[in-house]
Amino acid sequence: MGPHENLLFKGDCLEIIQNKLEGFKGKFRLIYIDPPFLSGTQYSVKQKTPGDAENAGTLLETATYSDKWDGLDEYLSFMKPRLKAMKDLLSNNGSLWVHLDWHVSHYVKLILDEIFGYNHFVNEIIWKRTNSPKAQSKGFGTQHDVILLYAVEPDGFQIQPMYRDHDTKSLKPYSYKDDKGRFRLIEIEAQGIQRTQERKQYEWKGRTAPYLYKRATLDNWWETGLIYRSRNGRYTKKQYLNDSPGLLVSDLWHDIAPVQGASKENTGFLTQKPEALLDRVIRSSTEEGDLVGDFFAGSGTTAVVAANLNRRWVLCDDSESSIDVIRKRIEGLEEHVKYEFVM
Ligand SMILES: C[S@@+](CC[C@H](N)C(=O)[O-])C[C@H]1O[C@@H](n2cnc3c(N)ncnc32)[C@H](O)[C@@H]1O
Numbered sequence: 641m642g643p644h645e646n647l648l649f650k651g652d653c654l655e656i657i658q659n660k661l662e663g664f665k666g667k668f669r670l671i672y673i674d675p676p677f678l679s680g681t682q683y684s685v686k687q688k689t690p691g692d693a694e695n696a697g698t699l700l701e702t703a704t705y706s707d708k709w710d711g712l713d714e715y716l717s718f719m720k721p722r723l724k725a726m727k728d729l730l731s732n733n734g735s736l737w738v739h740l741d742w743h744v745s746h747y748v749k750l751i752l753d754e755i756f757g758y759n760h761f762v763n764e765i766i767w768k769r770t771n772s773p774k775a776q777s778k779g780f781g782t783q784h785d786v787i788l789l790y791a792v793e794p795d796g797f798q799i800q801p802m803y804r805d806h807d808t809k810s811l812k813p814y815s816y817k818d819d820k821g822r823f824r825l826i827e828i829e830a831q832g833i834q835r836t837q838e839r840k841q842y843e844w845k846g847r848t849a850p851y852l853y854k855r856a857t858l859d860n861w862w863e864t865g866l867i868y869r870s871r872n873g874r875y876t877k878k879q880y881l882n883d884s885p886g887l888l889v890s891d892l893w894h895d896i897a898p899v900q901g902a903s904k905e906n907t908g909f910l911t912q913k914p915e916a917l918l919d920r921v922i923r924s925s926t927e928e929g930d931l932v933g934d935f936f937a938g939s940g941t942t943a944v945v946a947a948n949l950n951r952r953w954v955l956c957d958d959s960e961s962s963i964d965v966i967r968k969r970i971e972g973l974e975e976h977v978k979y980e981f982v983m
Pocket of ligand 1 (some may be wrong): 652653654656674675676704762822910911912913914934935937938940941942956957958959962
């Protein structure tokens with residue numbers, strides 16, 4: 641067992657980290673966890689047994705894990721040593737992502753500030769986890785989860801910029817079209833308060849204006865067909881939709897849908913997170929070949945996405961039925977993923 645293999649452990653994550661992962665200190669580039677969060681719920685996995693010509697399959701419900709605690713103190717004293725142990729596994733350029741919601745994210749943030757240092761906090765990501773919040777007897781319907789992100793070394797820590805698809809609003813300006821596709825217009829002259837009397841102007845192709853760029857740059861754009869001339873003789877630059885990477889992702893993730901009942905990725909595991917969510921987490925904070933950990937693995941979403949993205953992974957869960965779901969899920973992947981299972 642070494643840091644170059646994918647590993648799946650069954651057991652309590654603190655014991656696993658202390659007893660089985662001594663050699664992995666400083667080796668993880670990313671740890672993502674989605675632990676219990678004091679919801680007071682007993683969770684289960686619902687899976688359909690295959691039917692045949694005579695019998696429709698039946699829906700089997702198996703208990704997975706309990707998120708019931710004897711108060712906040714018990715919950716926090718469970719989390720604290722586990723978060724501490726995970727921090728020791730991270731490399732200097734590593735980060736920890738802790739997925740929670742309103743129940744305890746503020747308490748866990750205090751613990752994480754203590755473990756990492758307040759200045760190591762990078763983001764509180766808000767994930768809109770449902771489009772249809774339940775009506776509440778009091779207050780507003782809850783619709784989001786919280787992901788707390790901490791960096792081991794905040795100086796120099798950098799997220800890979802992520803982009804999301806354009807939406808109706810951002811597509812609106814792309815209302816022009818030519819043989820190269822849809823484009824919008826970008827100003828090349830100073831505008832607003834930048835357009836002062838003192839600002840240098842020069843003449844270019846019959847129009848004198850306070851251009852923001854050098855003549856050589858404008859000539860170059862003109863030759864490559866990137867300049868648009870309006871009917872009144874004003875020039876702007878074309879920005880093609882095809883050249884746009886999309887919209888830069890912020891800390892508000894409202895574009896990732898929850899796992900849909902009928903989707904291929906649905907394992908029936910009640911708290912399963914969408915692969916698209918893990919894809920964003922892993923791609924933004926790791927590179928190919930890096931080691932990714934998830935010590936509250938649930939249905940194993942982290943392993944599936946890590947494998948797709950050519951990252952190595954170590955997963956752990958202490959529930960028998962989670963481990964069953966994870967093993968089936970990994971073994972059912974189109975591309976064979978080799979891993980070692982450790983009881
Ligand atoms: C919210 S689920 C994780 C869901 C997962 N992110 C997914 O996409 O399927 C939390 C998991 O933590 C596991 N768990 C709870 N206590 C644990 C412990 N002490 N050590 C390891 N796993 C634990 C539970 O069995 C459960 O599967």
